[in-house]
Amino acid sequence: MKTHLKFTLLLALIFFSNGIFASTTVSGTVRDTKGQPVPYANLILKDTYDGASADDKGNYSFTTDETGTFTLICHQVGFEEVQKPITLNGTDVKMDFVLKAIANELEVVTISAGTIEASDEKRTTVLKPLDIVTTAGGQGDIYGAVQTLPGATKVGEQEGLFVRGGTGNETKTIIDGLNVNNPFFSSVPDIASRGRFSPFLFKGTVFSTGGYSAQYGQALSSALVLETQDLPTESASTLAFSSVGIGAGHNHLWADKNMSAGFDFNYTNLAPYYTLVKQKDNYIRMPQFDGASVNFRKKFGETSILKFYGYFNYGDLALKRPDIDSVNGYRSLFDLRNSDAYTNLSFRKYFGDKWRMDAAVSTAFDHNEILANTDTIRSYNALSQGKLMGTRYFLKRDQFRFGAEYQYFIDKSRFDQYNTNMYDNYISGFGEADIYLGPKFVARVGGRAENSSLLAKTNVAPRVSLAMRAGKNNQLSMAYGDFYQKPTNDILYRTTALGFEKATHYILSFQHVDDSITLRVEAYYKKYDDLVTFFPSYTNGGHGYAQGFDVFWRDKKTFKNVDYWISYTYVDSKRLYRDFPVEATPAFVSTHNANIVIKKFFPKIMTSVGFTYTYSSGRPYYNPNNPVYLGDKTYDYHVINLNASYLTKIAGAFTVIVVSVTNVPGFNNVYGYRYSYDGARRESIAPQSKRTFFIGMFMSFGTDRRKDVINNTN
Numbered sequence: 001m002k003t004h005l006k007f008t009l010l011l012a013l014i015f016f017s018n019g020i021f022a023s024t025t026v027s028g029t030v031r032d033t034k035g036q037p038v039p040y041a042n043l044i045l046k047d048t049y050d051g052a053s054a055d056d057k058g059n060y061s062f063t064t065d066e067t068g069t070f071t072l073i074c075h076q077v078g079f080e081e082v083q084k085p086i087t088l089n090g091t092d093v094k095m096d097f098v099l100k101a102i103a104n105e106l107e108v109v110t111i112s113a114g115t116i117e118a119s120d121e122k123r124t125t126v127l128k129p130l131d132i133v134t135t136a137g138g139q140g141d142i143y144g145a146v147q148t149l150p151g152a153t154k155v156g157e158q159e160g161l162f163v164r165g166g167t168g169n170e171t172k173t174i175i176d177g178l179n180v181n182n183p184f185f186s187s188v189p190d191i192a193s194r195g196r197f198s199p200f201l202f203k204g205t206v207f208s209t210g211g212y213s214a215q216y217g218q219a220l221s222s223a224l225v226l227e228t229q230d231l232p233t234e235s236a237s238t239l240a241f242s243s244v245g246i247g248a249g250h251n252h253l254w255a256d257k258n259m260s261a262g263f264d265f266n267y268t269n270l271a272p273y274y275t276l277v278k279q280k281d282n283y284i285r286m287p288q289f290d291g292a293s294v295n296f297r298k299k300f301g302e303t304s305i306l307k308f309y310g311y312f313n314y315g316d317l318a319l320k321r322p323d324i325d326s327v328n329g330y331r332s333l334f335d336l337r338n339s340d341a342y343t344n345l346s347f348r349k350y351f352g353d354k355w356r357m358d359a360a361v362s363t364a365f366d367h368n369e370i371l372a373n374t375d376t377i378r379s380y381n382a383l384s385q386g387k388l389m390g391t392r393y394f395l396k397r398d399q400f401r402f403g404a405e406y407q408y409f410i411d412k413s414r415f416d417q418y419n420t421n422m423y424d425n426y427i428s429g430f431g432e433a434d435i436y437l438g439p440k441f442v443a444r445v446g447g448r449a450e451n452s453s454l455l456a457k458t459n460v461a462p463r464v465s466l467a468m469r470a471g472k473n474n475q476l477s478m479a480y481g482d483f484y485q486k487p488t489n490d491i492l493y494r495t496t497a498l499g500f501e502k503a504t505h506y507i508l509s510f511q512h513v514d515d516s517i518t519l520r521v522e523a524y525y526k527k528y529d530d531l532v533t534f535f536p537s538y539t540n541g542g543h544g545y546a547q548g549f550d551v552f553w554r555d556k557k558t559f560k561n562v563d564y565w566i567s568y569t570y571v572d573s574k575r576l577y578r579d580f581p582v583e584a585t586p587a588f589v590s591t592h593n594a595n596i597v598i599k600k601f602f603p604k605i606m607t608s609v610g611f612t613y614t615y616s617s618g619r620p621y622y623n624p625n626n627p628v629y630l631g632d633k634t635y636d637y638h639v640i641n642l643n644a645s646y647l648t649k650i651a652g653a654f655t656v657i658v659v660s661v662t663n664v665p666g667f668n669n670v671y672g673y674r675y676s677y678d679g680a681r682r683e684s685i686a687p688q689s690k691r692t693f694f695i696g697m698f699m700s701f702g703t704d705r706r707k708d709v710i711n712n713t714n
Contacts, residue, residue, distance in 0.1 A: 268288065314338070457499045
């Protein structure tokens with residue numbers, strides 16, 4: 001009897017315990033109104049930390065210890081949010097969701113003139129971040145992939161994005177609203193440096209070829225606007241092995257899924273590769289780069305998020321090349337040591353459904369030590385900045401953005417015994433309104449004012465964009481605006497008695513975007529004023545223009561498992577600036593520019609193959625023996641690049657093995673020519689090697705990037 005009583009009490013205790021600590025598994029599917037899966041939708045149990053993200057097939061599942069009646073929220077960008085009541089009592093619950101697409105994404109007109117968005121979260125996306133790393137010839141570089149988009153010109157001997165007749169310096173990189181002062185590795189003569197940032201840092205990329213928002217300034221031609229990732233969906237570690245280096249990283253997502261932290265490091269040493277693939281120049285110290293980054297993200301409820309990103313890089317190299325002015329075989333020395341750091345802290349918060357606040361601060365420095373033959377050059381620059389922006393929402397889509405930013409810039413340079421120091425306090429304010437006059441017409445009206453203490457000048461820049469829906473999935477757009485930029489540092493070293501340089505943009509655009517097809521045709525005219533000229537003295541007496549049109553076609557539907565795009569840009573540009581004796585087409589401008597990018601996925605062998613063909617017509621170069629300034633042209637530029645990605649699983653890690661080759665046919669491309677002082681001899685400015693080869697293995701413990709590759713080609 002006593003034993004029976006103990007057994008009964010034990011059963012009662014177990015039953016009672018289950019009643020208190022019962023766990024409930026909630027699962028189901030998320031689909032759109034057409035019955036198609038909605039991948040990666042977020043499921044959140046309101047007022048708790050419990051929830052999950054749907055997988056690529058729209059399935060989700062999570063377990064919660066909560067009991068009682070709650071609300072389950074299903075949210076995905078581009079769809080209307082759905083909330084359902086749910087009772088949790090220890091019995092598993094199956095709950096399916098059907099999401100309705102927000103009309104704003106495809107059916108309502110949006111501002112698009114001059115802008116191409118590359119975002120994971122926009123259904124009107126033109127280029128996703130994964131496209132950046134799988135574009136043959138892009139070599140995993142954001143700027144390399146963006147060069148296949150309309151408006152960009154291939155310039156292989158200098159870093160920077162050259163857009164619609166503008167110099168590389170006329171395009172600015174923006175991360176989370178703040179300017180990046182040194183987005184590329186330090187310049188090496190006749191070699192285009194890569195960008196410093198991984199494409200997977202960013203969830204959205206906006207490539208503006210002109211007419212960009214009043215939120216941004218100090219770019220005469222173009223802005224590349226990058227927004228960093230929010231919280232990851234799960235913890236993951238990565239390993240990378242390639243023909244040029246190694247890397248590793250880890251991102252940890254806390255159990256409540258409201259906070260994450262991570263780090264990455266990478267080491268690049270080109271010595272083994274350059275031993276196998278001979279380079280044009282003689283490296284006496286092979287290029288080496290060390291990089292490390294850390295990140296931290298914290299969500300505060302569903303209305304705010306704090307993000308930090310910090311990066312440090314060190315690189316060094318030394319090379320010798322024949323001196324064109326030497327007749328006895330003398331070789332010039334270029335020895336570079338560079339260290340660079342960048343940090344960005346941003347905070348975003350919604351106050352109800354009417355207000356949003358974005359705040360960000362950033363610090364960065366860049367230090368170079370250069371030995372050029374017997375000359376010693378040391379340069380140091382640092383940029384500290386802060387930005388605060390408020391957004392007020394009206395009705396359903398109308399909004400007004402306003403804010404201010406401040407930058408403190410230091411530049412110290414020493415050339416042998418000569419020192420130059422510059423300091424600038426740059427202040428700007430902006431305001432901009434998106435006004436919807438029904439679902440078929442929107443106007444963006446705004447302006448920006450800037451002041452530079454270094455120049456002791458102020459400018460005011462009006463900007464206007466209009467867009468009109470022209471049938472299903474079609475729209476017409478136009479943009480107008482003034483854009484100002486300080487002269488480059490090499491000019492300001494000599495004098496600061498100058499004003500801002502100015503460009504005025506006029507853009508007319510037609511765009512068709514549906515789920516599978518994108519077509520853009522855009523005409524533009526850009527007028528330059530107040531460009532700096534060197535002769536007879538430094539003044540803002542220069543001017544110029546760039547005009548032409550772009551065409552972009554992308555198709556993910558016609559051919560099974562094939563994604564391809566074609567871009568073409570026509571540029572007619574001349575300018576009088578710097579040391580130009582007359583108005584002429586600059587050496588970085590190609591009249592005709594075209595790209596064909598094809599990606600084909602073979603699901604049976606889990607392999608993706610990429611093809612890129614790039615064409616640019618000949619560029620002008622200076623020939624001292626030709627009385628016409630910049631009157632000669634190089635022959636046309638052709639390049640065909642191939643890559644292949646094999647998706648597999650090794651040691652429990654989702655693994656992608658990548659092989660790529662640039663310039664497969666071995667075209668002899670030339671970017672220009674350099675002449676001796678007396679004009680008697682010349683040498684070509686050409687790529688360091690006829691072809692480049694790359695093989696790498698990228699392993700992910702936790703996040704299956706293979707799914708991204710598959711989804712990206714279907």
